[in-house]
Amino acid sequence: MKKLPSSEFARLGTRTRLALAGRDPSDSYGFVNPPIVRGSTVIYPNTEDFLARKARYTYGTHGNPTLDALEAAANTIEGGAGVVVTPSGLLACTLPFLAFLSAGDHVLVTDSVYRPTRNFCDSFLKRMGVEVSYYDPLVGADIAKLFQPNTKAVWTEAPGSQTFEMQDIPAIAKAAAARGILTMMDNTWATPLYFDSHAFGVDISVQAGTKYYAGHSDVLIGTISARTPELYKTLRKAWEELGVIVAPEDAFLTLRGMRTMAIRLKEQMPAGIEMAKWLQARPEIARVLHPALPEDPGHALWKRDFTGASSLFAFEFAPVSMKAVAAMLDGLTLFGMGASWGGYESLVLPFDCRAYRTATTPDYKGPTVRIHIGLENLEDLKADLEAGFARLKAAS
Ligand SMILES: *Cc1c(COP(=O)(O)O)cnc(C)c1O
Numbered sequence: 480m481k482k483l484p485s486s487e488f489a490r491l492g493t494r495t496r497l498a499l500a501g502r503d504p505s506d507s508y509g510f511v512n513p514p515i516v517r518g519s520t521v522i523y524p525n526t527e528d529f530l531a532r533k534a535r536y537t538y539g540t541h542g543n544p545t546l547d548a549l550e551a552a553a554n555t556i557e558g559g560a561g562v563v564v565t566p567s568g569l570l571a572c573t574l575p576f577l578a579f580l581s582a583g584d585h586v587l588v589t590d591s592v593y594r595p596t597r598n599f600c601d602s603f604l605k606r607m608g609v610e611v612s613y614y615d616p617l618v619g620a621d622i623a624k625l626f627q628p629n630t631k632a633v634w635t636e637a638p639g640s641q642t643f644e645m646q647d648i649p650a651i652a653k654a655a656a657a658r659g660i661l662t663m664m665d666n667t668w669a670t671p672l673y674f675d676s677h678a679f680g681v682d683i684s685v686q687a688g689t690k691y692y693a694g695h696s697d698v699l700i701g702t703i704s705a706r707t708p709e710l711y712k713t714l715r716k717a718w719e720e721l722g723v724i725v726a727p728e729d730a731f732l733t734l735r736g737m738r739t740m741a742i743r744l745k746e747q748m749p750a751g752i753e754m755a756k757w758l759q760a761r762p763e764i765a766r767v768l769h770p771a772l773p774e775d776p777g778h779a780l781w782k783r784d785f786t787g788a789s790s791l792f793a794f795e796f797a798p799v800s801m802k803a804v805a806a807m808l809d810g811l812t813l814f815g816m817g818a819s820w821g822g823y824e825s826l827v828l829p830f831d832c833r834a835y836r837t838a839t840t841p842d843y844k845g846p847t848v849r850i851h852i853g854l855e856n857l858e859d860l861k862a863d864l865e866a867g868f869a870r871l872k873a874a875s
Pocket of ligand 1: 567568569570593640667668687688689700701819820
């Protein structure tokens with residue numbers, strides 16, 4: 480196995496790059512995978528080298544070979560200038576704010592943002608003296624009307640957490656770039672495989688690697704990709720100064736997950752869409768929130784900018800009591816009820832975004848449920864839900 484020059488590597492297909500990235504058997508005693516390198520201290524050969532910090536690795540908090548391997552794999556699909564890895568997806572969301580904003584700055588955050596990111600903005604960020612405003616996720620190019628002289632960044636997420644509104648990312652990024660404002664995006668839903676965020680102008684692209692990268696619900700991790708070398712330098716500096724380091728076992732597990740990620744998504748995307756259509760046809764369901772469905776208000780944007788969909792979406796019941804919904808959900812045998820997603824297993828959870836949104840309030844007829852489709856047989860999942868609908872009816 481000869482090492483390819485980087486120009487030839489870059490020309491390979493995504494799946495080939497995901498199979499090759501971050502490993503070099505000549506550096507791993509001949510084994511296929513990179514080793515899990517644990518360590519704080521790096522030993523230098525002499526005083527001169529120590530004083531100049533002349534070494535491939537200088538100290539545990541500045542990186543290690545296992546982390547490098549994961550960064551390389553993430554970077555090859557993000558297509559930016561460089562990636563840093565964080566110990567959770569949430570930290571991947573919060574670190575860009577810490578790296579790029581200062582007291583007195585203003586940031587625009589989509590109202591459909593992942594709720595813990597909102598919590599960080601409302602408490603931590605405000606305490607740091609950063610002004611935060613939430614905006615309608617459907618704003619598009621009109622985002623320019625919300626810019627203030629001190630606006631430094633726009634935070635986007637498409638589709639929105641739980642509510643699945645699509646955002647016009649290129650329109651927002653274009654308006655922001657014209658004013659020297661950074662566009663940041665939580666791209667966890669589509670992953671870089673289905674939305675090439677940097678190509679659409681996103682400067683800082685975040686991934687909760689906990690989801691489809693790791694893919695097995697056994698690790699918490701995040702990645703942040705910077706579009707340009709200058710942005711990467713600032714991001715990397717904040718990462719080092721804060722001491723954000725990831726356990727090598729977590730990096731290894733995530734890298735292992737990424738090897739099969741394209742294949743898992745290739746299965747989960749059609750399974751999700753088929754389930755969405757099946758639910759859409761049910762009389763108990765008022766609406767399915769999934770941008771890959773032609774009836775979805777975000778479908779045109781999704782079709783224009785995205786090359787695929789993951790298997791997470793939501794649905795809105797026709798008016799029914801929460802007690803009946805609980806009867807349906809509590810008796811499910813294949814779907815677990817819990818947060819997170821992107822693993823091999825199917826999940827459901829009830830949510831009510833109206834409790835915390837501030838810029839816009841989606842209007843739902845009945846209770847809302849988020850659903851994640853894993854790798855199980857779709858017929859089994861449908862039968863589980865079918866029995867659930869019978870319980871819903873009995874309890875209504
Ligand atoms: C889960 C999630 C995160 C956070 O990831 P954790 O690893 O659970 O902290 C961030 N953004 C989105 C959209 C998510 O769904």
